[in-house]
Amino acid sequence: MPQRKRATIREVAQATGLSTAAVSYALRGLQVSEETMHRVRRAAAELGYEADPNARALASGRTGMIGVLCGSLEDLWQQSLAVGIGRSLREKDHYGLILDAAGDPDRERTLARQLRGVDGLIVQPVDPAAPFWAGIAENIPLVTIGDALKEARTAAEVVFDNQSGVTLALEYLAGRGHRRVAVLTPTLAETPDRPADRLVTAEAARLGLEVSVQTCPQGLGPAAEAARAVLRDRPSAVFCFSDSIAYGVLKAAGDLGLSVPGDVSVMGYDDHPMSELLGLTTVSWDLEGIVRSAVRLVLGAADGTLRRRRVVQKPTLRERGSVGQR
Amino acid sequence: MPQRKRATIREVAQATGLSTAAVSYALRGLQVSEETMHRVRRAAAELGYEADPNARALASGRTGMIGVLCGSLEDLWQQSLAVGIGRSLREKDHYGLILDAAGDPDRERTLARQLRGVDGLIVQPVDPAAPFWAGIAENIPLVTIGDALKEARTAAEVVFDNQSGVTLALEYLAGRGHRRVAVLTPTLAETPDRPADRLVTAEAARLGLEVSVQTCPQGLGPAAEAARAVLRDRPSAVFCFSDSIAYGVLKAAGDLGLSVPGDVSVMGYDDHPMSELLGLTTVSWDLEGIVRSAVRLVLGAADGTLRRRRVVQKPTLRERGSVGQR
DNA sequence: CATATGGGGTGAAACGGTTCACTGAAGCGA
DNA sequence: TCGCTTCAGTGAACCGTTTCACCCCATATG
Numbered sequence: 208m209p210q211r212k213r214a215t216i217r218e219v220a221q222a223t224g225l226s227t228a229a230v231s232y233a234l235r236g237l238q239v240s241e242e243t244m245h246r247v248r249r250a251a252a253e254l255g256y257e258a259d260p261n262a263r264a265l266a267s268g269r270t271g272m273i274g275v276l277c278g279s280l281e282d283l284w285q286q287s288l289a290v291g292i293g294r295s296l297r298e299k300d301h302y303g304l305i306l307d308a309a310g311d312p313d314r315e316r317t318l319a320r321q322l323r324g325v326d327g328l329i330v331q332p333v334d335p336a337a338p339f340w341a342g343i344a345e346n347i348p349l350v351t352i353g354d355a356l357k358e359a360r361t362a363a364e365v366v367f368d369n370q371s372g373v374t375l376a377l378e379y380l381a382g383r384g385h386r387r388v389a390v391l392t393p394t395l396a397e398t399p400d401r402p403a404d405r406l407v408t409a410e411a412a413r414l415g416l417e418v419s420v421q422t423c424p425q426g427l428g429p430a431a432e433a434a435r436a437v438l439r440d441r442p443s444a445v446f447c448f449s450d451s452i453a454y455g456v457l458k459a460a461g462d463l464g465l466s467v468p469g470d471v472s473v474m475g476y477d478d479h480p481m482s483e484l485l486g487l488t489t490v491s492w493d494l495e496g497i498v499r500s501a502v503r504l505v506l507g508a509a510d511g512t513l514r515r516r517r518v519v520q521k522p523t524l525r526e527r528g529s530v531g532q533r
Numbered sequence: 534m535p536q537r538k539r540a541t542i543r544e545v546a547q548a549t550g551l552s553t554a555a556v557s558y559a560l561r562g563l564q565v566s567e568e569t570m571h572r573v574r575r576a577a578a579e580l581g582y583e584a585d586p587n588a589r590a591l592a593s594g595r596t597g598m599i600g601v602l603c604g605s606l607e608d609l610w611q612q613s614l615a616v617g618i619g620r621s622l623r624e625k626d627h628y629g630l631i632l633d634a635a636g637d638p639d640r641e642r643t644l645a646r647q648l649r650g651v652d653g654l655i656v657q658p659v660d661p662a663a664p665f666w667a668g669i670a671e672n673i674p675l676v677t678i679g680d681a682l683k684e685a686r687t688a689a690e691v692v693f694d695n696q697s698g699v700t701l702a703l704e705y706l707a708g709r710g711h712r713r714v715a716v717l718t719p720t721l722a723e724t725p726d727r728p729a730d731r732l733v734t735a736e737a738a739r740l741g742l743e744v745s746v747q748t749c750p751q752g753l754g755p756a757a758e759a760a761r762a763v764l765r766d767r768p769s770a771v772f773c774f775s776d777s778i779a780y781g782v783l784k785a786a787g788d789l790g791l792s793v794p795g796d797v798s799v800m801g802y803d804d805h806p807m808s809e810l811l812g813l814t815t816v817s818w819d820l821e822g823i824v825r826s827a828v829r830l831v832l833g834a835a836d837g838t839l840r841r842r843r844v845v846q847k848p849t850l851r852e853r854g855s856v857g858q859r
Numbered sequence: 860c861a862t863a864t865g866g867g868g869t870g871a872a873a874c875g876g877t878t879c880a881c882t883g884a885a886g887c888g889a
Numbered sequence: 890t891c892g893c894t895t896c897a898g899t900g901a902a903c904c905g906t907t908t909c910a911c912c913c914c915a916t917a918t919g
Binding site: 229 | 905
């Protein structure tokens with residue numbers, strides 16, 4: 208690797224006969240006269256100069272990098288979310304460093320702890336009650352997506368109104384005559400007391416539904432395998448806590464020769480683009496809005512110009528035909 | 534934001550009564566005795582010390598960061614690829630910085646140029662013939678995925694044998710009696726002379742197929758819209774140069790009340806997990822293998838221990854039922 | 860016993876920017 | 890003309906690591 212040396216700011220300074228300070232200012236459009244600014248910029252372009260982000264980060268304390276810690280990128284909807292956030296950050300001259308907790312609180316903790324040198328953090332927490340968050344949130348502007356943290360004061364939060372989401376889904380199922388409903392929630396190894404479980408149980412009790420809650424992986428293959436077992440009990444409907452899981456259920460139903468919604472109804476959660484194609488009835492969130500909010504909040508927190516600190520997202524029910532009348 | 538100051542290496546040095554050099558070595562398991570190593574590690578843990586990656590990068594010249602420049606993250610398969618690469622890099626103690634050229638050569642150029650402070654680059658080039666690559670590949674260990682670069686000597690390449698892929702697809706279609714085939718390739722604004730086009734045209738001529746090649750966006754909605762127009766001409770089959778496009782075609786077919794494969798056959802390219810669920814017949818690549826190769830190659834190139842420089846990926850045809858006999 | 864050997868550790872110079880405190884000159888009102 | 894402000898630009902400290910060139914001392918070697 209020859210690794211031809213890149214131009215440094217000193218060389219630009221030399222080429223223009225200015226100090227490095229002047230060059231630094233000029234390139235950022237600060238403090239200097241129009242004329243020198245152009246002179247410097249031209250010289251920089253000629254030399255092919257681009258500032259070393261590491262040196263810049265060390266000196267200025269800001270990296271232009273935002274950590275994006277996802278709950279589980281196995282889930283297609285979260286992939287879309289991460290990609291959306293990355294794109295949106297790029298539009299505001301930042302980079303998104305996408306990280307995957309893979310549904311594992313330990314991994315989440317390790318990643319969050321190790322992460323330094325970012326200006327801010329967008330987290331979709333796997334374990335919102337974990338105590339270690341406090342230490343992180345104190346050091347880095349942190350914005351949550353989904354559940355808010357329990358033990359830490361974060362800079363801001365984009366909260367999903369899961370209560371409404373669950374109510375929407377279960378009321379719809381109940382209204383169409385379903386009584387025995389299987390519920391599949393994402394696998395979160397070792398997270399004691401998943402909040403989703405409680406929501407579902409409470410709501411089901413209210414509606415007189417007989418639910419059985421189980422965890423399920425998010426990959427299509429594994430999810431389908433888990434779903435096959437569930438479908439053998441012949442629930443009248445399956446409520447999946449992510450569209451990715453619902454896709455697994457659809458796969459399993461197909462494999463078992465069950466028709467949807469004839470033999471079994473399937474309700475999703477999230478509304479990934481593919482759900483439209485598959486005709487999956489699902490609880491829908493405004494992905495674009497979530498992305499916009501999260502990015503605005505984290506950048507605001509990073510430079511101290513934060514307005515609102517809490518945005519609540521309301522879900523809607525997208526009726527498509529995977530849930531039948533019973 | 535109080536931003537409580539994080540511990541520096543100097544504080545750890547003070548706490549242990551050693552020099553910063555000793556601490557630096559100790560934390561990386563170099564040069565020091567077992568005993569001091571433990572002492573330092575304990576002290577570091579107590580102080581909650583984590584090295585500042587920027588300072589480390591500036592001093593050592595390596596960041597532990599690999600740029601992952603994707604052709605278009607609109608495409609679900611490329612999303613999977615990016616996520617896979619990110620995960621694989623993380624397993625080898627590196628971070629993947631995922632960037633999206635969004636199918637636009639200009640964007641690609643800008644991103645590639647601006648990118649500094651990474652130890653290596655994995656690129657799925659939008660415009661492999663662009664001349665600017667030479668300047669980049671000369672400065673950063675660069676590994677391509679898909680098409681190899683034309684005008685630049687890269688560190689290594691993972692090449693897709695698209696010739697075989699196209700042959701596989703078109704021969705299959707021809708063998709099942711299709712003659713009028715519409716071809717949809719991803720939109721690449723302004724890329725003159727897309728290699729895919731030539732492959733298809735040549736192969737179609739050989740097989741006596743009547744093809745019409747058109748570009749198409751990758752998002753489900755836009756792709757479906759583009760597909761509707763194509764389907765009005767009633768080709769007997771549509772060959773899509775990415776599964777995402779195929780999903781759009783399936784959507785359009787559904788909207789128009791056309792059955793697949795009854796009224797129209799659809800052939801995909803890539804083999805995204807969802808294609809199994811949708812029963813899409815497609816040209817399949819070994820995603821895991823691609824990820825492994827790319828990561829191994831780029832890390833090898835970054836630390837100079839590179840063995841093979843070129844890995845060729847062969848496709849297989851995954852027959853699922855979206856292509857009928859004509 | 861004098862001399863190589865080498866493990867364990869130190870001090871200080873990088874790395875490539877940003878920013879603070881300051882200066883000289885020009886502009887301006889009184 | 891004088892003092893005051895503003896503008897454009899400078900020099901050097903600083904950011905937090907890594908790493909190079911040494912040094913010291915204990916042990917093995919001839």
